[in-house]
Amino acid sequence: MTEENTPRHVKILIIGSGPAGLTAALYAARANLAPVVLTGMDLGGQVSKTHAVENYPGFPDGISGEGLVKDFNDQAIRFGTEIIFDVATEVDFSARPFKVTTYGEEFTADTLIITTGAAAVTLNIPGEEEMIGRGVSYCATCDGHFFKDMEVVVVGGGDSALEEALYLTHHASKVTIIHRRDELRAGSILKQRAEENDKIHFIWDSVLTNIPEGEKVESVKVKNVKTGEESDLSTEGVFIFIGHTPNTELFEGKLTLDAQGYIVVDHLMQAQIEGVYAAGEVADPHFRQVITSAGMGAGAAIQAIRYIEEKGL
Template identity: 45%
Template sequence: MYDVIIVGAGPAGLTAGIYASRGGLKTAIVELAMPGGQAASTENIENYPGFPNGINGYELMNLFHKQAITFGVEFIFEEVQKLDLKEQIKKIHTNSQVLEARAIIITAGSKPRLLGVPGEDTFRGGGVSYCATCDGAFFKGKTVVVVGGGDAALEEGAYLTKFAEEVIIVHRRTGFRASQIAMNRAKGNPKIRFELNAVVEEIMGSNHVEGVRIQDVISGVQREIHADGVFIYVGTDPNGQFINEEIETDDRGYILTDHRLQTNIQGVYAAGDIRNTPLRQVATAVGDGALAAVEVEKYLSECDN
């Protein structure tokens, strides 16, 4: 029996664990993979306060993880399969056991959205990637396509120029969702060129990626571009496969919360990228995690009185 179980060990979950455990609550974090979430696979985080020269995402998340352990957070590395939230004592079903807690904070984060074109599944791990930090070094001296127009696409595209000879950014519009600094860096990089008003229709190849077929969204004309790899950054989807119908979500599956990060179920909170939020950054996830843990403390204190 725990006071609080946190589902997910990204920046929101790790922060919630630090605050909850430091506040005297018996705390566990359940995580399928390594701590850190998507932040751990980011090459350089420049906008997290306290690091004027930026910091490697894995290094930052490793510090979060160590701090959580210092305050006594227990880590359980298993997959959450379903939640049972009907009673006051909540149950978390993993692949090997049933955990019980008086409160739950869901911080499962989000995952890269699939492009959904022919060849994506075929070449995943064979030239199709969603993580430049993980796979960029495999494309030394080669040509890669980056799909997307947000910060992730432009920042990871710039990172890929450390290895690739040419980076081609394909975006469906002429305007970008990315920050001005990310756009300036990408546009000023001689290794980057843009294919705008274009969408990828197919990823082609035999045993590995050999190119993409793109279509001009205005003229409808299609043509092929040579590429040795494709990196996809077209948004994210929530890691909510274990969330049942009891928890209210928006039409995309992100959890709805009030201003105190409580869901529609008493004693169940959500924080970070898994919830319906206008900004998904390490800084906002940290703030969410802190607030959710403090609200859990208040909730449990009220239950005890």
């Protein structure tokens, strides 16, 4: 709230500071609309946690995730973006301008760009978090290349696990799928392709219980859920694909979400309510990349700018 106790008004309020949010901010700032970005708890978003991004164009030698989002951030600020280290705790779309409450302030906004991202579901076992970037990954497209001619394991039995396992066979010498059931629940074509691929092997009825810490992953502990027997399996990579959760709790009952909870947008990034846009992983269960998230962020901002012009706001 301002001194007069009235909410602060902005034309474009962006919730989230990952690649989608910071790219939206860059576009909105270059249109002289002085956007405000609420960073959330995680400035820079998911990619800031990775030590090497090799698939974002313009960086032939790769760049650290931290370095990439710092550049996104600096570029957005250079044109007049205001970055606020705060979390949106409530949104109200029932009247215009929209209302957004944070821990520290209250805003009204003519347009809202939601870029709150998503998070991979984790196994929550010892060593998992510590070994991220040292052999543990949640994205084959991002990290598969680092595992050329190595042996890796894939955890999961759904469509995305099989898609990612098949992708990994282009790099790894052997891909072992560890699944807690005794059959795959993935769709039949993927299942057939995986079963026919010589590089793919299966360990059924099993779960990972530990990823021993070290400089790099060297092995995992595997437990058979039927017999209770535990064994060590040598591996250099652990790819975990047991689902993704979009950060959309705040929007439940306020915007249309799909069955998995992702915000439903049209091809112009508009959510159910005119003037509300969503971009990046919060609205994208398919691609989950920095480039696609940034692209969606740019699109959302272009549409928000057009909306503001059309409505004379």
